[in-house]
Amino acid sequence: MSKSTVWPAERKTYKDRFSGLTITQLTDYTGHSHHLYFTENGWYDNGNKILFCSDRENKTNLFSMNVSTGEIVQLTDHDTTYGSLSACLHPNEQIAYFRKEYQIIEIDLITLKERVIFEGDKSLVGGNINCTADGKYIITCLHEDCKEKFAIDLKNGYVGHRELMEAKPYSQILKIAIEDGQSTIVFEEHNFITHINTSPKHKNLITFCHEGPWQLVDHRIWGLDLNTSETWKIRERKESYEMVGHEYWYPDGENIGYHGFRADGTAFFGKIRYDNKNMEEVEFTFRNWHAHSHGFSKVVIDGRAPLDKLIVWEQVDGTFSNPKILCEHRCSFHVQKVHAHPRFSPDGTKLLFTSDKNGYGNLYLVDLPENFESLPDFHTKN
Secondary structure (H helix, E strand, C coil), rough: CEEEECCCCCEEEEECCCCCCCCCCCCCCCEEEEEEECCCCCCCCCEEEEEEEEEEEEEEEEEECCHHHHHHHHEEEECCCCCCCCCCCCCCCCCEEEEEECCEEEECCCCCEEEEECCCCCCEEEEHHHHHHCCCCCEEEEEECCCCCCCCCCCCCCCCHHHHHHCCEEEEEEEEECCCCCCCEEEEEEEEEEEEEECCCCCCEEEEEECCCCCCCCCEEEEEEEECCEEEEECCCCCCCCCEEEEEEEECCCCEEEEEEECCCCEEEEEEEECCCEEEEEEECCCEEEEEEECCCEEEEEEECCCCEEEEEECCCECHHHHHHHHEECCCCCCHHHCCCEEEEECCCCCEEEEECCCCEEEEEEEECCCCHCCCCCCCCC
C-alpha cells in the first residue's frame, strides 16, 4: 500500500552550545522518527533526498525528505504499529526494500508501486536486508523463534540478548532474486546470526555476525562468499574478552570499519580489508555507542552520557587530529529507534544522526567544517 501524502517541512535550526555549529533539526513530530540503521545509506536521488522511518498516526511507515526544502512525503501506508521496517536502497535505482514481519516488499520511490518479493517461514524471525552490489539480489538472515522459551525484546533493552546467543538458534542466510523472488539458502548453522552487510563493490561478498554480548560471542565479524558459501573470521580477538563490532563496509567495498573495547576498557575504532589485510586502529579513552567513518579520513563516534556528544577525528597526511567536539547529541539510547547512529553523507560533507533530546526521536543534520582544527578539543571533563 502506498500513500503519497505530503507533510510540510518541519525543519528548524539552532547553534550547538559546545562547538557553535549550526544544527538542522529535520523532523519535529509527536512520535519517533529515525534514519536508516547506520550501516545503511539512506541518501538517494543524487543526494537530494533521505529515506527515513517515522511513527505517525500510530503507525510506522517509510518517508522521504527533500534535503533542500525539508518537504516530507509519506511513501507507505502500512498498519505497522511501532514496527521495524529494516529498509535498504537499491544501489542503482530509485527503489527501496523493506521488511514487514515475514514479507520483504519492494517500493518504487517515484511511482510508489509496491511488490512483495518474498514471504518467509513464520517459524523464523527475519533480520535486516541488504541489496547486492549488482542490484540483482536481496540478502537477509532468519533465525529460529525462541520467544516461547524465554523473554525476548531485543529492540527495547536487549532483553534475551545473551539467552539467544547461548541457545544457538537455527539460522539461515538467504539470497533472494529480485526479478522473480526465488530464494536460496546460502548458509545455515546453529548460531544467532544478524547484521547482514553486502559489499558495495563485490556482488558475492557479505559480512554477517554472531550476535550476543561482544565479549562473550565466539567471534563477531564473519565474511561469506555467496558463490561458494565459504565463511571466514574477520578481525579476530587479540585478547580474551576483547569487544569488536558494529561493522560496516566502506564505500570502496574492500574495507570494513568497526569499533570496540580492549579487555581493560580502552576504546578504539579501526578498519580492515575483508581478507584481514591492512588493519589500522586508533585508541581513545572514553566510552561510545557506535562509530562511522568517511573512508578512514573522517571518523565519528557517539559518546555515552554524561559525555553525550558526537566526537570526530580527521586524518591528514597519515596522522589523526585530537578528538574534536562536533556537537551535543544528548540521546537516551533507551530503545533502538532512538539510538544516535551517526552516519556521514555519501560525499562526507554532512553528518546525519537521531536524537530524542526533546522527548521524541528526530533526525538532525550538521554540515562538517572544512577545517576540523576549528572545532574545540574534546576532554573527558567536557
